[in-house]
Amino acid sequence: MPALTTYRTQVLKDWVDYNGHLRDAYYLLIFSYATDALMARIGLDADSRGQSGHSLFTLEAHIHYLHEVKLGREVWVQTQIVGFDKKRLLVYHTLHREGTDQALAASEQMLLHVDLAGPKSAPFSACSAQALEALVDAQDERSAVEWRSRPLSLA
Amino acid sequence: MPALTTYRTQVLKDWVDYNGHLRDAYYLLIFSYATDALMARIGLDADSRGQSGHSLFTLEAHIHYLHEVKLGREVWVQTQIVGFDKKRLLVYHTLHREGTDQALAASEQMLLHVDLAGPKSAPFSACSAQALEALVDAQDERSAVEWRSRPLSLA
Numbered sequence: 001m002p003a004l005t006t007y008r009t010q011v012l013k014d015w016v017d018y019n020g021h022l023r024d025a026y027y028l029l030i031f032s033y034a035t036d037a038l039m040a041r042i043g044l045d046a047d048s049r050g051q052s053g054h055s056l057f058t059l060e061a062h063i064h065y066l067h068e069v070k071l072g073r074e075v076w077v078q079t080q081i082v083g084f085d086k087k088r089l090l091v092y093h094t095l096h097r098e099g100t101d102q103a104l105a106a107s108e109q110m111l112l113h114v115d116l117a118g119p120k121s122a123p124f125s126a127c128s129a130q131a132l133e134a135l136v137d138a139q140d141e142r143s144a145v146e147w148r149s150r151p152l153s154l155a
Numbered sequence: 156m157p158a159l160t161t162y163r164t165q166v167l168k169d170w171v172d173y174n175g176h177l178r179d180a181y182y183l184l185i186f187s188y189a190t191d192a193l194m195a196r197i198g199l200d201a202d203s204r205g206q207s208g209h210s211l212f213t214l215e216a217h218i219h220y221l222h223e224v225k226l227g228r229e230v231w232v233q234t235q236i237v238g239f240d241k242k243r244l245l246v247y248h249t250l251h252r253e254g255t256d257q258a259l260a261a262s263e264q265m266l267l268h269v270d271l272a273g274p275k276s277a278p279f280s281a282c283s284a285q286a287l288e289a290l291v292d293a294q295d296e297r298s299a300v301e302w303r304s305r306p307l308s309l310a
Contacts, residue, residue: 023187024183024213025180025181025183025184025187028180029184060218060220061179061216061217061220062217062307063215063217064214065215083309085309090307090308090309108307110307148306149217149304150305151304151306152217152245152263152264152265153245154237154239154240
């Protein structure tokens with residue numbers, strides 16, 4: 001099975017800097033929309049959220065900026081489930097465009113499953129856990145996290 | 156000298172999710188504007204950019220999400236220079252609001268000084284290096300990076 005494509009968009013005018021390049025924060029916005037799309041695949045989309053009252057909150061994110069990308073360019077996000085436990089999900093998003101095999105950016109993100117009634121952390125439902133397990137089973141390689149999160153240092 | 160406040164804003168309508176809370180990517184946008192303001196302090200602002208032809212590109216960012224913040228709330232960014240070398244600058248941004256001593260988010264970011272004519276990496280000018288040194292000298296404590304970047308793991 002090919003890598004899971006979770007989100008596709010053009011680089012919008014509001015997202016670029018004075019040079020016409022995607023601003024750093026908007027790479028993360030595209031990954032944020034990709035996480036929304038992933039939520040829809042595990043029963044936590046906007047429709048079901050009203051019923052389930054649960055969502056994913058981002059705890060930490062690490063992003064590597066690898067290549068610039070210009071206004072109007074079509075880009076897409078591939079998402080890998082690095083792992084999950086009772087309440088947490090670790091994902092790896094990469095951003096891509098036509099014409100190159102190299103990722104434009106890569107981000108590891110730790111997400112927390114939250115009961116919005118608190119809000120407080122809560123275990124995944126059996127339905128969500130099953131959906132996550134199915135995504136993991138369908139992945140090509142679990143070793144494909146090339147750009148790992150790491151401590152930042154000038155050394 | 157108190158911590159360097161680089162940027163202040165209200166949480167805008169375009170930045171919040173369906174719950175009225177600041178979306179994860181927009182914490183980083185606020186930090187991105189703080190970096191712009193820091194650039195202005197070291198001779199790399201929009202005006203001088205036309206003359207110097209240099210800017211800062213983000214290489215990597217790590218962000219800890221610590222507390223939610225709602226639409227309309229006034230927030231500000233405090234910025235610490237963790238260090239710099241010939242071409243790179245490591246900064247630590249924290250986001251704050253009135254009514255709590257706790258940071259809302261914290262981000263370490265590695266920035267690269269770039270000659271836009273390439274674009275290619277380039278040494279800081281003597282002027283920018285002096286301005287950075289002055290900021291470092293004026294800082295209270297260099298040990299105040301509480302939320303360090305680190306590898307993400309479910310272990």
